[in-house]
Amino acid sequence: MSKFHISTTVNGEAVEYLCDPKQTLLDVLRDELNLTGSKEGCSSGDCGACSVMLDGRLVCSCLVLGVEMQGRSVETIENMASDEKLHPLQQKFLEAAALQCGFCTPGFLVAAKALLEKNPNPTESEARYWLAGNLCRCTGYDKIIRAVLETAADMRGSK
Amino acid sequence: MAHIVLSDEFGRQFTGGQTHFDLDVRDVRHLIRTLEEMFPGIGEQLEAGAIAIDNEIIPDPWLNPIQPNSEVFFLPAIKGG
Amino acid sequence: MAGYEDKSFKWIGTRPVRPDGVDKVTGRANYGADMKLPGQLTGRILRSPHAHAKILSIDTSKAEKLPGVKAVITGKDFPVMHNGVLPGDEGVNFHYLSCNIMARNKALYDGHAVAAVAATSAAIAEEALALIDVKYEVLPHVIDVDLSMQPGAPLLHDDIFTTGVTPKPEKPSNTVQRVQMQLGDPDAAFKDADVIVERSFKTKAVHQGYIEPHAVVAEWSEDGQCRIWCSSQGHFMVRTLTARLLKMEAAQIRVMPAEIGGGFGGKTIIFIEPTAVLLARKAERPVRIVMSRDEVFRGSGPAPGTSIDVKIGAKKDGTLVAATGEFRYQAGAFPGSPVGAACMAAFGPYALTHVRAVGYEAVTNRPLCYSYRAPGAPLSSFAVESVIDEIAQKLSMDPMEIRIKNGSKEGTQMVYGPKLKAVGNLECLKVIQNHPINKIPLGPNQGRGLAAGFWFNMGGQSSAVVNIAEDGTATIMTGSPDIGGSRASMALMAAEVLGIDYTKVRPIVGDTSAVGFCEITHGSRVTFATGMAIIQAAEDVVLQCRQRVAKMWEVDVDAVKWEDGHARPAGANAGDQKPLSLAQIAAKASRTGGPLVGSAAINAGGAGPAFGVHICDVEVDPETGHVTVLRYVAAQDAGKAIHPSYVEGQIQGGVAQGVGWALNEEYIYGADGRLQNSGFLDYRIPVASDLPMIDTLILEVLNPGHPFGVRGVGEVPIVPPLGAIANAVARATGVRMVDLPLTPPKILAAIDAKK
Numbered sequence: 001m002s003k004f005h006i007s008t009t010v011n012g013e014a015v016e017y018l019c020d021p022k023q024t025l026l027d028v029l030r031d032e033l034n035l036t037g038s039k040e041g042c043s044s045g046d047c048g049a050c051s052v053m054l055d056g057r058l059v060c061s062c063l064v065l066g067v068e069m070q071g072r073s074v075e076t077i078e079n080m081a082s083d084e085k086l087h088p089l090q091q092k093f094l095e096a097a098a099l100q101c102g103f104c105t106p107g108f109l110v111a112a113k114a115l116l117e118k119n120p121n122p123t124e125s126e127a128r129y130w131l132a133g134n135l136c137r138c139t140g141y142d143k144i145i146r147a148v149l150e151t152a153a154d155m156r157g158s159k
Numbered sequence: 160m161a162h163i164v165l166s167d168e169f170g171r172q173f174t175g176g177q178t179h180f181d182l183d184v185r186d187v188r189h190l191i192r193t194l195e196e197m198f199p200g201i202g203e204q205l206e207a208g209a210i211a212i213d214n215e216i217i218p219d220p221w222l223n224p225i226q227p228n229s230e231v232f233f234l235p236a237i238k239g240g
Numbered sequence: 241m242a243g244y245e246d247k248s249f250k251w252i253g254t255r256p257v258r259p260d261g262v263d264k265v266t267g268r269a270n271y272g273a274d275m276k277l278p279g280q281l282t283g284r285i286l287r288s289p290h291a292h293a294k295i296l297s298i299d300t301s302k303a304e305k306l307p308g309v310k311a312v313i314t315g316k317d318f319p320v321m322h323n324g325v326l327p328g329d330e331g332v333n334f335h336y337l338s339c340n341i342m343a344r345n346k347a348l349y350d351g352h353a354v355a356a357v358a359a360t361s362a363a364i365a366e367e368a369l370a371l372i373d374v375k376y377e378v379l380p381h382v383i384d385v386d387l388s389m390q391p392g393a394p395l396l397h398d399d400i401f402t403t404g405v406t407p408k409p410e411k412p413s414n415t416v417q418r419v420q421m422q423l424g425d426p427d428a429a430f431k432d433a434d435v436i437v438e439r440s441f442k443t444k445a446v447h448q449g450y451i452e453p454h455a456v457v458a459e460w461s462e463d464g465q466c467r468i469w470c471s472s473q474g475h476f477m478v479r480t481l482t483a484r485l486l487k488m489e490a491a492q493i494r495v496m497p498a499e500i501g502g503g504f505g506g507k508t509i510i511f512i513e514p515t516a517v518l519l520a521r522k523a524e525r526p527v528r529i530v531m532s533r534d535e536v537f538r539g540s541g542p543a544p545g546t547s548i549d550v551k552i553g554a555k556k557d558g559t560l561v562a563a564t565g566e567f568r569y570q571a572g573a574f575p576g577s578p579v580g581a582a583c584m585a586a587f588g589p590y591a592l593t594h595v596r597a598v599g600y601e602a603v604t605n606r607p608l609c610y611s612y613r614a615p616g617a618p619l620s621s622f623a624v625e626s627v628i629d630e631i632a633q634k635l636s637m638d639p640m641e642i643r644i645k646n647g648s649k650e651g652t653q654m655v656y657g658p659k660l661k662a663v664g665n666l667e668c669l670k671v672i673q674n675h676p677i678n679k680i681p682l683g684p685n686q687g688r689g690l691a692a693g694f695w696f697n698m699g700g701q702s703s704a705v706v707n708i709a710e711d712g713t714a715t716i717m718t719g720s721p722d723i724g725g726s727r728a729s730m731a732l733m734a735a736e737v738l739g740i741d742y743t744k745v746r747p748i749v750g751d752t753s754a755v756g757f758c759e760i761t762h763g764s765r766v767t768f769a770t771g772m773a774i775i776q777a778a779e780d781v782v783l784q785c786r787q788r789v790a791k792m793w794e795v796d797v798d799a800v801k802w803e804d805g806h807a808r809p810a811g812a813n814a815g816d817q818k819p820l821s822l823a824q825i826a827a828k829a830s831r832t833g834g835p836l837v838g839s840a841a842i843n844a845g846g847a848g849p850a851f852g853v854h855i856c857d858v859e860v861d862p863e864t865g866h867v868t869v870l871r872y873v874a875a876q877d878a879g880k881a882i883h884p885s886y887v888e889g890q891i892q893g894g895v896a897q898g899v900g901w902a903l904n905e906e907y908i909y910g911a912d913g914r915l916q917n918s919g920f921l922d923y924r925i926p927v928a929s930d931l932p933m934i935d936t937l938i939l940e941v942l943n944p945g946h947p948f949g950v951r952g953v954g955e956v957p958i959v960p961p962l963g964a965i966a967n968a969v970a971r972a973t974g975v976r977m978v979d980l981p982l983t984p985p986k987i988l989a990a991i992d993a994k995k
Contacts, residue, residue, distance in 0.1 A: 037267020103501025239763020240505020
C-alpha cells in the first residue's frame with residue numbers, strides 16, 4: 001500500500017511526512033517525527049497518555065489518523081516549556097511531587113493546560129472531571145489535582 | 160540447643176509429622192546438612208524458602224551463625240510487588 | 241554496619257525536586273518504547289485464541305515468504321529447559337517460564353504466545369501473523385480455583401503432584417501445593433468463644449494496570465553479544481533470566497534500563513525479552529516489541545482470584561480466642577501464586593495464641609499469576625478484616641476498639657513463627673482513632689469502614705557506587721530501577737552522609753555492565769536496601785577522604801573527623817588545621833592516591849515489616865448500587881520518611897489501586913474461557929473523578945535495622961483498602977458483601993435481597 005505525503009504544522013513548525021493510512025497521529029509523532037513525549041498506553045482513547053492539542057482542541061492522538069493531519073496543526077508536550085523555562089504547570093508538578101513513574105505526566109500536562117486555558121478558576125470537581133480521561137495508576141490523583149488547582153491560583157494571582 | 164521449626168508441609172512430606180527440633184548446630188549450612196542427613200531430600204526444599212533466625216528474616220543465611228538458644232523458623236519464599 | 245542512631249538530619253526528610261523530574265515533565269524521558277535503533281524491525285506476537293488447546297502444528301512458511309518479514313520463530317527456537325527447580329535457580333522453574341514466553345505443545349490460556357515475527361513495518365508484521373497457520377485441538381478449560389481443584393477438572397499439566405499433602409498423590413492434578421501455618425490449637429479454642437463468625441469470600445483476578453505496556457528493543461551482534469533496552473523492575477533479572485532461557489552467558493548480555501511507566505510487581509518477571517533477542521538474532525537486525533494494551537491484559541502477569549473461608553471466635557468483651565483461614569488461590573497456567581505470603585500476612589494485625597492459616601494453589605487456564613504489590617496479602621486481609629468487622633457488629637463493639645484490644649505489637653508472635661520487633665500497628669490505630677473524620681456525621685446510605693493490614697518488606701542484594709568528580713560534585717549509581725522516585729531518596733541519603741548539597745549529587749541507574757548486581761525493585765526494598773548500599777558507598781568515600789587528609793596533615797586517620805561536608809581536626813592533637821571541603825580534597829585526589837570512588841555490595845538484612853490502618857466513608861446509591869468514596873484516611877508506620885512527598889505518594893497510589901480492586905476491577909471471562917474486557921474501557925481502574933483527596937498520616941516508627949530508620953513503604957498501602965471499603969459498604973447497606981469487586985449490580989442485588 002503506498003504512503004501518503006502529509007504537510008502539516010507541529011509545535012508551530014511546518015513539517016512533512018510520509019505515512020501509511022493505518023498509522024495514527026500518535027504513531028506518526030513517535031515513529032516518523034521522533035517526538036516520543038506523547039505515550040501509547042492503550043491505543044483505544046481510554047488512557048489519555050497520548051493527549052495532544054489538535055487545532056486548539058484536546059484530543060487523544062491515538063484516535064486521529066496521520067492522514068487526517070493535512071493542513072492542520074498539532075501541539076505536543078514538547079512545546080510546553082519555552083525560553084529555557086518550564087511552564088508553571090510543569091514546575092508545579094515537580095514541586096508538588098505530582099508524578100511518580102511519569103508515564104501519564106505528559107498527557108496530564110497537556111490536558112491540564114487545556115483546562116486552565118478554558119477555565120482559569122476550576123473547582124476541585126471540575127478539575128477531576130476534566131482530567132477523568134487521563135489515567136494514572138501511581139498517584140491516586142491527589143497530588144495531581146492539588147498541583148493543577150495551585151497552578152491555577154498562581155496563574156490567576158500573577159495576572 | 161537451638162530450637163528449629165519447620166513448616167507443616169515439611170512435616171507431612173519429609174519428617175513424618177515432626178516439625179519442632181532441638182539441634183546443636185553452628186550455622187545455617189550446618190543446620191541444613193544435619194536435617195538432610197536425618198531426612199534425605201529435605202535440604203534442597205529448605206534452601207528454596209526463607210529463614211528467620213531470632214525473629215529476623217535473613218536474606219543471606221548460609222553462613223549465618225546460630226546461637227545455642229536461637230529460634231529458627233523455615234518459611235515459604237515471599238515475592239514482593 | 242551501624243544500626244540506627246538518633247540524630248537530626250539536614251537533608252533526610254526534606255522535599256526537594258526529584259533529579260529525573262524535568263525529563264519527565266517535558267516528555268524527554270525515555271521509556272521502553274521510546275528507544276529506536278537504526279534498521280530496527282517491528283516484532284509482533286501471535287497469541288492463542290483458545291483457553292486450552294493442544295498445538296498440533298504450526299506452519300510459518302507463508303509468513304516467512306511475505307516481503308518485509310525478516311524472521312519468524314516458534315517454541316522450537318527456544319532451548320529446552322530442565323523441568324524442575326534446581327539449587328541455584330533461585331526458585332524459578334525455567335521450563336515453565338520458557339513455556340509461558342512461548343508455548344510448546346499446548347496453549348494454556350487465551351493470549352498465550354505461540355509464534356512471533358519481525359518485519360520492516362507494523363503493518364507487515366500484522367499481516368505475517370495472519371499468515372501463520374496454527375492447528376489447534378481445543379480442550380475443555382477451567383478458570384475457577386475451586387473447580388480446578390475438583391477431581392475430574394481439565395488437567396493443565398501432567399507433571400504437577402500436589403506438595404504438602406499426605407499421602408503423596410499418585411495422580412497429577414491442578415493443585416500445586418498445600419501450605420499450613422499454625423500456633424496453638426484453634427479447633428479446641430473455639431469452644432471458649434461467645435461469638436463465632438464464619439464466612440466465605442470470592443475475589444476475581446485483577447491486573448496491576450500500569451499505564452506503560454511492556455516494551456523491549458533487542459540487538460544482536462555476530463560475536464554472540466546482545467544488548468537489550470527495556471523497562472523492567474530489574475534489568476539484572478532480565479539479564480539473568482534471558483541468559484538462562486537462551487543458554488547465553490550473563491556477561492554477553494547488556495541490559496539498559498529504560499525509565500519504567502509503572503510496574504507494581506507485574507514487571508518483576510519477563511514476557512517478551514527472549515523473544516525479541518531470538519528474532520534479532522535470526523533477522524540480524526534490531527527488533528522492537530511493544531505489547532498492545534490487549535496483550536498486556538491477556539499475556540502478562542495479573543494477580544490471582546481467590547476463594548477464601550475465614551472463621552474467627554471472640555469472647556463477649558472482644559478478646560479474640562481463635563482464628564482459622566483457608567485461602568485457595570488461582571495460579572495462572574503455571575505455578576507461582578503467592579498463597580504462602582497470603583497465609584503469613586492475613587492475621588498479621590492480631591495477637592492470636594490459637595490460629596491456623598491453610599493455603600492452596602491451583603493452576604487454571606489464565607495468564608501466569610504474578611506479583612501485585614504485597615502479593616497475596618490484600619485478599620487474605622480483606623477476608624479477615626471483614627470477619628473482624630462482623631464480630632464487632634455482633635458484639636456491638638467499636639471496630640476500632642476490637643482492633644486495639646487485640647492488636648499486634650512488639651513481641652507478638654506471627655502465625656509463621658517469628659515475633660515482631662518494633663512496629664507501629666497500635667500507633668496507627670490510635671492516630672486513626674483520634675482523626676477528625678470520626679466526628680463527621682454520616683448521612684443516609686453512608687457508612688464508615690475500618691481495616692488494618694500488614695506486610696513484611698524485604699532487604700536483599702544491592703550494589704552502589706559513589707564517584708566524586710574533580711570539583712567535588714558526586715555521581716551516584718545503583719542498579720535499582722526507579723519506579724517511584726527512589727533516585728531522589730538515594731541522592732538525599734548520599735548528600736546526608738557526604739555532607740554536601742543535594743543538588744550536587746546526581747543519581748543514575750546503571751546498566752548491567754556498569755554497576756554491581758541489584759535484585760529486583762520489589763518488596764518495598766529499594767529505599768531500604770539500595771539506600772543502605774548508597775550509605776555504605778558514601779561512607780566509604782568519607783573514610784577515603786579522611787585518609788587523604790590524614791596524609792596531607794601528616795596525622796593518623798583517627799585524628800581527622802568528617803563533619804558537615806568537611807574534614808576537620810578531631811582534637812588538638814591534629815594540630816591547627818583549616819577544615820577541607822570535599823571539593824578541596826577532590827581537587828587534590830590525583831596527588832593523594834587517585835580517584836575518589838566509594839562502593840558497596842550488600843545483602844541487606846534487618847528490613848522491618850509494617851502496618852497500615854485505613855478508614856473511609858462511602859455512600860451507596862440505593863437505586864443504582866453505585867459506591868462513592870467520600871473520604872479516605874490512611875495511616876502507616878513508614879519508618880523514617882526520606883522524602884515525605886514520595887512516601888505520601890506511595891500510600892495514595894496503593895489506596896487508589898485497592899479502591900479499584902474492591903469496587904470495579906475484575907477479569908471477565910466468557911464461557912469459552914476468553915477474556916472479554918482486555919482494555920481500559922471495560923477494565924475500569926479508578927479515574928480522577930472516582931476518588932476524593934486521600935489523607936495520609938506517616939508515623940515514623942523507626943526501623944532499628946537501618947542507619948536512617950527506613951522501613952519499606954510501597955506495598956502496605958494496598959493491603960487495607962479492600963477491607964476498609966467492604967466494611968464501609970457493609971455499614972452503609974446493612975449487608976455483608978463477600979464477593980469482590982463490589983460492582984453496582986452486585987450491591988443492588990444484595991440490597992434488594994435484604995428488603
